[in-house]
Amino acid sequence: MPELKFNTAEEIDAAYITLQATFRAGTTRPLSWRKRQLNQVILMLRENIEAIVQALATDLRKPRLEALGGEIGPMVRRAKQSAAQLDEWARDESPQVPEWQRAWSPTILKRPKGVILVVSPWNYPIYLSLQPIIGAIAAGCPAVLKPSEVSPNVSSLLADLFPKYLDPSAYRVINGGVPEITHVLKLKWDHITYTGNGTVARIISRAAAEHLTPVTLELGGKSPVVIDPETTNLKIAAKRVLWGKTLNAGQVCVAPDYVLIPRSAQDAFVEAIKEAAVELKLDGALASDSFASIVSDTHFKRLRSIMTRSSGKIVVGGDAIEEQRRITPTVYRDVKENDSLLEGEIFGPILPIVPVDNIRQAIEYINAHPHPLVLYAFTDDPEVKQALRDETRSGGLHFNDVHQHMSVDQLPFSGVGESGHGSQALKFTYDEYTYLRSSVTVPFTAEPLVSLRYPPYTEAATQALAVRSGAIEGPAAST
Known part of the structure; x- marks a missing residue:
């Protein structure tokens, strides 16, 4: 795999100018063109499965199963669904209006916002790069993808594949680090999508604010797991939560971050966790090809630091190999506030x-x-479920399992507050990159109907317009 080549400022500017010209020329507007590009995404993924799997393995030591099932497969499926449903999504809408306005043909037009910037992360570098790109294609928007330099092999591969499969006048990959993204953010985009952490999100939001550019943010955060021991199968709950922590070595924005459980049930849950660890063969995780590595030395050292500083008691795992950036899935009990x-x-x-x-x-x-x-909760108590629905706020609410809401294509994936804003996946991404344009055609034959608005104003006209507007009650005026 070639070394990741960073783009120059001149190359970034040239790509930006090209994409703006493409949008103004209307190249991306026809639905037939968009469908061809969506099918090209499918072709790009299917013809390069082995190269993608290898790049993911090199950057993250991501297992083949996770690469196929968690990155490539979902994007093939969503590109196919987007192409199949595009006619329906893009169809103009005729809203219900009062009878006297129906002759105006009120219409809601679905129109592309313009040129999109996508800044994607390293943990799911195929999924989280292509999901917004698929939405941009469906919406008729050119787009620049800035993938993470922390996953250099995937980023280099995407830069190589895009011009081979997608129209280079509409879709480009820009690679780089802090200087390059700083330059990119000085340009005026029509929408920016960023997936990552809150610190960078604030930088991107400030840059976007200079141009009043709308932003979609997916920022993760600490997603809790609530265990209600009264109505939960603790063995199944433990296995599902522990699996959620092993997936991609826990490097998932919706990974279960910590467990809240009544202290009277902690011992039983810990025993269930230990049984699940044996079943999942976590004692061999450091040498197993079923477990990913930590992405970089920096992230590995950060994790080892918080582990060594914790006052909690390790009940599962705790081992690590620094040279391979591998950490055995580790569970702590009796963790206190401020740990x-x-x-x-x-x-x-x-x-x-x-x-x-x-x-x-x-x-x-x-x-x-x-x-x-996302808030995870293991309970079958209707009152507990309703309390969590009514009294908490989270981007998603998921009962009795983890991660699975991500596989439901018809649900919006979004955050709230510090976990982000805006929605993604299929039509939700399409909607993010589409603006609703109001249109009416008032016929010349409607002149008698609108004549009340002209000066000089009369008491009769004022009374009639007040009734028509709803300001006062009375029989509607027709002239």
Whole structure:
């Protein structure tokens, strides 16, 4: 795999100018053109499966199963669905209006916003790069993709594949680090999508504000798991939560970040966690090809730091190999408020268990912290479910499993508050990059109907318009 080549400022400017010209020329407007590009995305993924799997393995040591099932497959499926449903999404709408306005043909037009900037992360570098690109194509928007330099092999591969499969006058990959993205953000985009952390999101939002550019942010955060032991199968819950922490070595924006459980049930849950660890063969994780590595030395050292500073007790795992950036999935019990494991989003295979007095205290704990990207809860108690629906805020709410809401294409993927804003996936991404344009055609034959508006104003005209507008009650005037 070639070394990642950063783009120059001149190359960035040239790409920007080209994409703006393409949009103004209307190249991306026809639905037939968009469908061809969506089919090209499918072709790009299917013809380069092995190269993509290898790049993901090199950057993240991502297992083949996770590469196919969690990155390539979902993007093929969503590109196909986007092409199949595009006619329906793009269809003009005729809203219901009062009878006297129907002759005006009121219409809601679906129109592309313009040139999109996508800044994607390293943890799911295919999925989180192509999901917004698929939406941009469907919406008729040219786009620049700025993938993460932290996953250099995938970023280099995308830069190589895009011009071979997608129209280079409409879709470009720009690679680089801080200087390059700083230059990119000085340009005026019509929409920016960023997936990553809150610190960078604030930088991007400030840059976007200079041009009043709308932004879609997906920022992760600490996604809690609430365990209601009264109505939950603790063995299944433990296995599902632990699996959620092993997926991509916990480097997932919707990974379960910590567990809140009544302290009276902590011992039973820990025993269930230990049984699940044996079943998932976590003791061999450091040498297994079923577990990913930490992406970089920096991230590895950060995780080892919060582990060594924690006051919690390790009940599963704890081992690591620095040279391979591998950490055994590790579970801590009796983790207290202000522990190092609760400082920020973990983004690694580490799971703290935080005992609370009861479910009510768990809800209070969640509400005392920034709104998570997703709230997981294991319960079959209708009252507990309703309390979580009504009394907490999160981008998603997921009962009795983890991660699976991401596989439901018809649901919006979004955050709230510090976990982000805007929605993604299929039509939701299409809608992000589309603006609604109002249109009416008032016929000349309507002149008698609108003549009341002209000066000089009379009492009769004022009375009739007041009735028509709804300001006062009375029989509607026709002239």
